[in-house]
Amino acid sequence: MKEILTALRRNTKLSDYQINIHHKQSYELFFVKSKLETVRRTDTCDREVKVFVDHGEYKGDSQFFVYPSTDETQLDALIEDAASKAAQINNKSYELVGEQTGSYEVESNFRDYDMPELAALVSQTVFGVKTRDGAALNAVEIFLNKHTETVVNSRGLHKTQVRYEAMVEAIPTYNGQTQSVELYEQYNFGSYDAQALASQIGGKLEEVEARYRAVRPDFAIDCPVVLGPRELMQLFMSIARDLNYSAVYAHSNLRKKGDLVQKNPTGDRISITMTGQLPGCVRSAKFDEDGMSLGSIELVKEGQVMAYYGSNRYGQYLGLRPTGNLGCMKVAPGSVETFPATHLEVISMSGLQVDAFNDYIGGEVRLAYYRSGETMIPVTGISISGKLSQVLESIRFTTQTTMFGAYQGPKHAVLTAMTVF
Numbered sequence: 001m002k003e004i005l006t007a008l009r010r011n012t013k014l015s016d017y018q019i020n021i022h023h024k025q026s027y028e029l030f031f032v033k034s035k036l037e038t039v040r041r042t043d044t045c046d047r048e049v050k051v052f053v054d055h056g057e058y059k060g061d062s063q064f065f066v067y068p069s070t071d072e073t074q075l076d077a078l079i080e081d082a083a084s085k086a087a088q089i090n091n092k093s094y095e096l097v098g099e100q101t102g103s104y105e106v107e108s109n110f111r112d113y114d115m116p117e118l119a120a121l122v123s124q125t126v127f128g129v130k131t132r133d134g135a136a137l138n139a140v141e142i143f144l145n146k147h148t149e150t151v152v153n154s155r156g157l158h159k160t161q162v163r164y165e166a167m168v169e170a171i172p173t174y175n176g177q178t179q180s181v182e183l184y185e186q187y188n189f190g191s192y193d194a195q196a197l198a199s200q201i202g203g204k205l206e207e208v209e210a211r212y213r214a215v216r217p218d219f220a221i222d223c224p225v226v227l228g229p230r231e232l233m234q235l236f237m238s239i240a241r242d243l244n245y246s247a248v249y250a251h252s253n254l255r256k257k258g259d260l261v262q263k264n265p266t267g268d269r270i271s272i273t274m275t276g277q278l279p280g281c282v283r284s285a286k287f288d289e290d291g292m293s294l295g296s297i298e299l300v301k302e303g304q305v306m307a308y309y310g311s312n313r314y315g316q317y318l319g320l321r322p323t324g325n326l327g328c329m330k331v332a333p334g335s336v337e338t339f340p341a342t343h344l345e346v347i348s349m350s351g352l353q354v355d356a357f358n359d360y361i362g363g364e365v366r367l368a369y370y371r372s373g374e375t376m377i378p379v380t381g382i383s384i385s386g387k388l389s390q391v392l393e394s395i396r397f398t399t400q401t402t403m404f405g406a407y408q409g410p411k412h413a414v415l416t417a418m419t420v421f
Helices: 002-010 072-086 115-127 194-213 229-242 245-249 312-318 388-394
Strands: 016-032 035-055 058-066 101-105 135-153 158-175 180-182 185-189 225-227 272-275 296-301 328-331 342-349 353-355 360-372 375-379 382-386 401-404 407-410 413-415
Touching (some): 002 035, 002 072, 016 115, 115 135, 194 342, 194 360, 225 229, 229 328, 229 353, 229 407, 360 388, 382 388
Parallel strands (some): 328 407
Antiparallel strands (some): 016 035, 135 158, 158 185, 225 413, 272 328, 342 360, 360 375
């Protein structure tokens, strides 16, 4: 750090600079079936330097990485080259985050364990789930990560934070009489919750058997569609991205402050809050890559756009208070206690497609449960589609909430304006 700072201060062409250091320590377990094959530790440190050159009304920037092998002469050359590039970039001028210092740690129970201890607990939870006849975990990979991030700039900023996250990748397999079926599961979490992890793995073991038994329906399906947290996160993130400062500045946003996300709501009203931290959120952070302290802001309240959010740079461009890049989303629960008697519960999709400009929502369904009274049929080979505006107006959410990746909100939603084909 001292060598980089000394070299930056030597170059008189620079107006400002920023250094981002990301130190990542990980502990990784690789299983084939239930046998531990490999244990791996990694310890990496990335140092990215961004330089700024003010020229006229503009503030250009350019960045490069510094490696342990980079000597003083090479460092000077990298800075000079970046300064030359920055002088040719005509970005609108703005002020860097300044005069803030501190060390922080994101709340997580990961810090209560040594990495090998926590890895053992996670693996015991995963393999402790009761399997079904014919179903098993063919492969499992566990990644525990500790991130130490430091931001320093020329305006007196010097902040460090420690945050944690983990990922379990699993391939559940069902061996039937005629064929074998595999699914892929990636589960990310920011705090260790044995019950939630076991439920996720157990659910996938049930799903892989259902996928084996699933049929392409030979009858028309005309009923409400139920979506889970993965698809709901994609839906609401698409709304949030549209309200980011960068989208507003580029005039690529569809909705503006004061607009109604739900024009004539007949279901539950949508309320979305973006925040820097949530318990268990994999993107929880005290500050963003610019060193901007992170709080919370309510983007959508009762179906109406209330605010925008985003980085220091684009906030200044718009003349709005920068919120920083908020990574966690909280969505208010709704009124649904039980699903309709007849419904199609989507379990797995190739990916939910949300296109606000073309008023579309839909996608290919790989596995779903069609339920009608006491009948339950696992189905595959179908698709769902609908007009996004109609879906948002009539959508209803469960009272039960869940934490999924960077999303905290209703565990399920009931959609009544969808076509199944």
